[in-house]
Amino acid sequence: MKVLISTPRRAPALAPGLAVLGVVLAVVAFLSVTQGSRDIGLGEVLGALGSWTDDGTTNTTVTLELRVPRTLLGILVGAALGVAGAILQGVTRNPLADAGIMGINSGAAVFVVFAITVLGLRGVGVYVWFAFAGAIAALILVYAVASLGREGATPVKLALAGAAVTAGLGSLTTGIVMTNVDALNELRFWQVGSLAGRYAPILTGVAPFLIAGLIASLAFGRVLNGLALGEDIARGLGQRVGLTRVAAFGVVAVLAGAATAACGPIVFIGLVVPHMARFLCGPDYRWILPYSMLLAPIVLLLADVIGRVVVPPDELQVGVVLGLLGAPVFIGIVRYGRMSEA
Amino acid sequence: MSFALVACGSGESPSGSSGASGAPAGPWTFTDGSGEVVKTDKVPTRIIAHAGEAAALISFGIKPVGVYADEPVKTDPNLKNLDLTGIEILGEEWGKIDVEKAASLRPDLIVADWWPAEKAHSGLEEGVDEKSKKLAELAPVVGATQGKSILELANGYEALAKSLGAKVDDPAIAANKKRFEESVTAFKAAVATKPGLTVLAMSPADDKVYVANPEYAPELLDLQSFGLKVINPDAPDKGFPYWENLSWENADKYQPDLILWDGRSFTPTANADWGKKQPTWFKIKAAQAGAAIAWPAYWMHTYGDFATELDKLSTAVKAADENIGA
Known part of the structure; x- marks a missing residue:
């Protein structure tokens, strides 16, 4: 890592850096499948992976039906949150932007509560779709509110609209769950932010959205670089700023919406990973986006593995681990790094 | 109320505490599940109780003025089959008690189990709404302990009911x-x-x-x-x-x-x-x-x-x- 930091902005060093991150991600993914709160021998894990059939033993079931989907979900969700954060920070020119302050979490929560109270539905598999719809609805609402007025959806108006929508939807959720114990209990589980208890159906449900969103996101590097210079300059360079913003928000809605739907609101990743990426590769979004895409799942999976091995036979939710480990890391970046403006 | 405080202005013996038969005079004492001895000048009559504790008191003929439960009273296993007319419902969710409404009932005793693991009474444990904890400021809180046996609870509430003047020879x-x-x-x-x-x-x-x-x-x-x-x-x-x-x-x-x-x-x-x-x-x-x-x-x-x-x-x-x- 030191080598990367010392040669931050030279493109020739950045491509191999990306390859190194790819290898690190593979190692962390391997850890995520082989380590956990249950003690399973390495040979047994590899045997299960090799045969890819559930022979009925608990160790095989845990490997194939719990750890593999969890790891794949962690990679996709982590990548999605990292990239969504990077795009939001770029498009709103706000270094503190992430999916949370754009109303995504509160929108998802309202829809989950609606599913529980009004429709009487239960189960993570059902909440996914309501959370997804809620996240997208909230983001559309934020964008629509920010677009009112002559100058359109400026970064400041987006931030204000996001805060207002978050507050409004948050109080709506609180109002409903105050009068409904069931909804409160169900929401509590969903709101922690966890990779536990999510299995293959959820993975296969959200994977298409996440993969499509991740591929689409890579096209935004150049336009985000333009926006970083300011809207007027971006226009002067021939960019259609309004269209860029709408498209970027669309991609973010799909990425963060699907990720939040699958795992609940996971903090820290979307906010901090883009800064880590900038720290490594400089201000060029053509590099920030792929760096975020690999760095974020490394951070998420590593935090999840830590949460799974520290308190066996119990586990800590990844949201808790990220909160505990994330804050000092973030302070370190701000204090010692060059936290460049988004 | 199924029993009334006898208005005897003075002359009650200071040592006459719990357990006396008939309509008791004050002062009143009871040993809480925490081991603390709670004393009041008069025998409490306006009681707010947690769900199961209320059901126990009702089984001895003592009707609380208010109850709070951890779930809707229609599904609470202790309360669902009881006639709660005339009793204010102060909460139907764990950790949430309407303390303002509770205060308006002017309670002189709160009855709630003592949980040794948490060192707290039902409804006042760590994790409840901070506002709920103000219930304890309205009146003394007593209860039997969630200790080593259900019989400790059953006998504890029988003793409490008796000290409050209930007839336990039904x-x-x-x-x-x-x-x-x-x-x-x-x-x-x-x-x-x-x-x-x-x-x-x-x-x-x-x-x-x-x-x-x-x-x-x-x-x-x-x-x-x-x-x-x-x-x-x-x-x-x-x-x-x-x-x-x-x-x-x-x-x-x-x-x-x-x-x-x-x-x-x-x-x-x-x-x-x-x-x-x-x-x-x-x-x-x-x-x-x-x-x-x-x-x-x-x-x-x-x-x-x-x-x-x-x-x-x-x-x-x-x-x-x-x-x-x-």
């Missing part, structure tokens, strides 16, 4: 005690027919599986004392010792012959539902075999309720296969 009360003795005898006989049977008290949740620690579940300690082999988990959570928390990877850590399923979430289809939802639930052989029954978790306060629940458990024990978990 034939129905004696009848319930007799019924309880019979249920215990029948339960012991049922357990004796299955010497190898082991049971585990569990509460599965979306992110993990909770295994109950009998040490902090009086009814499970009672079942153990009646001969049932309730498995003691070997690593209960240190901060919240009611449970050992198992990740879903470790759901099969214990292999009982019969699952006692937390009654607050048990339904006839729960076992099949969780088997479908969680890949490792059916790795517990008893779950795979459908050997699961409701466990009356943390709610019983009277001989009568315990007798009724014991009879159900006796039936389940007799029908159980003691070799499933082997």
